[in-house]
Amino acid sequence: MADARSTPESLPPAFLEFLQENGLDPMMYSMADTIPRYIRLKPGMEPQIPEIQSELKCHLNKVSWLPDFYAIPPQVQIASSKAYQQGKIYGIDAASGAAVLALDVQPGEHVLDLCAAPGAKLCMLADMLGDRGSLTGVDVAKHRLAACRTMLQKYSLGDHCRLFVADGTSFSILPVNSSLGSGEGSTCLKDNGSTLSEWTSKRSWKDRQKSKKARTAGSPHLTSTSEPELIYYGKHSGLVGLCKCDALRPSADDEAQTSGYDKVLVDAECTHDGSIKHIQKFEFWGWKTLDRRVLDAERTDDLLHLQLHLLTNGFKLLKTGGSLVYSTCSLTVAQNENVVQQFLCKHSSADYLVCLSSLKLSKFNRSALMTFWDFFCKHAELQKIDSADSWPCRSGSIFKTLRFDPATSQTSGLFVAKFTKLQI
Numbered sequence: 260m261a262d263a264r265s266t267p268e269s270l271p272p273a274f275l276e277f278l279q280e281n282g283l284d285p286m287m288y289s290m291a292d293t294i295p296r297y298i299r300l301k302p303g304m305e306p307q308i309p310e311i312q313s314e315l316k317c318h319l320n321k322v323s324w325l326p327d328f329y330a331i332p333p334q335v336q337i338a339s340s341k342a343y344q345q346g347k348i349y350g351i352d353a354a355s356g357a358a359v360l361a362l363d364v365q366p367g368e369h370v371l372d373l374c375a376a377p378g379a380k381l382c383m384l385a386d387m388l389g390d391r392g393s394l395t396g397v398d399v400a401k402h403r404l405a406a407c408r409t410m411l412q413k414y415s416l417g418d419h420c421r422l423f424v425a426d427g428t429s430f431s432i433l434p435v436n437s438s439l440g441s442g443e444g445s446t447c448l449k450d451n452g453s454t455l456s457e458w459t460s461k462r463s464w465k466d467r468q469k470s471k472k473a474r475t476a477g478s479p480h481l482t483s484t485s486e487p488e489l490i491y492y493g494k495h496s497g498l499v500g501l502c503k504c505d506a507l508r509p510s511a512d513d514e515a516q517t518s519g520y521d522k523v524l525v526d527a528e529c530t531h532d533g534s535i536k537h538i539q540k541f542e543f544w545g546w547k548t549l550d551r552r553v554l555d556a557e558r559t560d561d562l563l564h565l566q567l568h569l570l571t572n573g574f575k576l577l578k579t580g581g582s583l584v585y586s587t588c589s590l591t592v593a594q595n596e597n598v599v600q601q602f603l604c605k606h607s608s609a610d611y612l613v614c615l616s617s618l619k620l621s622k623f624n625r626s627a628l629m630t631f632w633d634f635f636c637k638h639a640e641l642q643k644i645d646s647a648d649s650w651p652c653r654s655g656s657i658f659k660t661l662r663f664d665p666a667t668s669q670t671s672g673l674f675v676a677k678f679t680k681l682q683i
């Protein structure tokens with residue numbers, strides 16, 4: 260890392276402009292050397308703490324509000340340690356751990372992680388699930404999903420998991436033991452030869468060309484017509500009889516009501532401005548790679564549109580009574596509270612028009628809201644995150660939403676909102 264203290268003067272003008280537009284304080288990027296690094300210890304490894312401490316040459320400070328998390332000094336590198344290589348620890352920010360904990364996953368549940376890669380949250384979800392239930396990870400980027408598979412295997416957490424390369428805005432495959440079985444409305448994905456073959460995080464020439472094409476076309480994700488590609492399944496993930504519900508068909512909503520996932524995590528694509536480590540990487544690579552196009556995606560509504568669609572589809576795949584957590588590592592209001600508000604606007608007829616008129620919406624978002632209105636009637640509700648009472652975070656500007664930031668939480672920035680699906 261070049262220097263772990265990006266001062267406001269050292270940040271590139273395009274990024275400073277983005278921060279200013281969003282009322283964010285550039286000073287937080289100078290806090291990197293005062294915020295600890297966090298690791299998660301695989302449950303059951305507690306007796307090995309003294310050995311891990313002596314190997315990392317630092318004390319593991321238990322994070323009192325987050326089980327299995329430890330804070331270590333920010334300069335300690337874990338990648339070359341045996342504890343890391345042998346799958347006893349992995350790096351994950353405490354705020355990310357909180358987003359996963361907010362889902363309150365219970366053994367035996369069916370869980371969907373709609374933007375799963377590179378997979379730290381997926382691993383924690385798999386750990387919470389234990390040896391019952393199922394975990395489905397989805398990501399649009401195949402090479403990033405490769406990292407998920409590597410992590411699941413390294414930490415021996417893959418038995419109940421399956422991974423799909425798919426667009427989370429249209430993904431429609433229900434949990435494995437869905438009551439729909441393999442009858443009408445279900446689909447059985449076949450091994451196309453590449454599914455079961457070993458593949459690595461190295462991307463093929465064809466893949467690279469595909470993403471290059473997508474980037475040139477200004478679209479970081481697959482077209483909604485692309486079929487999901489199953490690229491990993493654990494031996495207890497129940498591959499056969501995959502049930503699909505047509506995510507865009509209103510009646511499919513009924514299928515998901517009873518056969519959907521118990522818990523859904525939508526850790527949406529965002530500008531990553533709340534992640535100090537992410538921003539530092541650009542400093543290391545040279546600021547030029549901090550592409551203004553990524554930041555501009557917020558301005559042009561592309562990203563906000565993607566976030567709203569990911570949240571909407573995740574909610575569609577949720578079972579009645581289930582919970583969904585929406586999180587981003589951006590600190591902007593546009594990618595967090597505004598997305599939540601737009602989403603909620605679709606659920607209460609009383610609030611709907613008031614909301615719609617109060618929001619500064621582009622023509623596109625306004626018509627998208629009108630389209631979705633038919634599909635959702637009063638069955639989403641923001642839920643209080645009970646365990647958060649002891650968390651070092653603050654409330655977002657919408658009641659029951661939470662915000663972590665370096666100054667308040669000694670963590671990276673993260674926004675968390677939890678919804679429940681009510682019976683209608």
Ligand SMILES: C[S@@+](CC[C@H](N)C(=O)[O-])C[C@H]1O[C@@H](n2cnc3c(N)ncnc32)[C@H](O)[C@@H]1O
Nearest residue numbers: 374376377378379380399400426427480526528
């Ligand atoms: C913030 S990262 C997720 C981090 C991940 N949850 C973790 O803990 O490691 C956002 C992810 O969303 C993925 N993504 C972007 N657009 C998507 C889409 N349309 N459908 C599914 N995933 C998408 C990106 O490839 C990226 O891996």
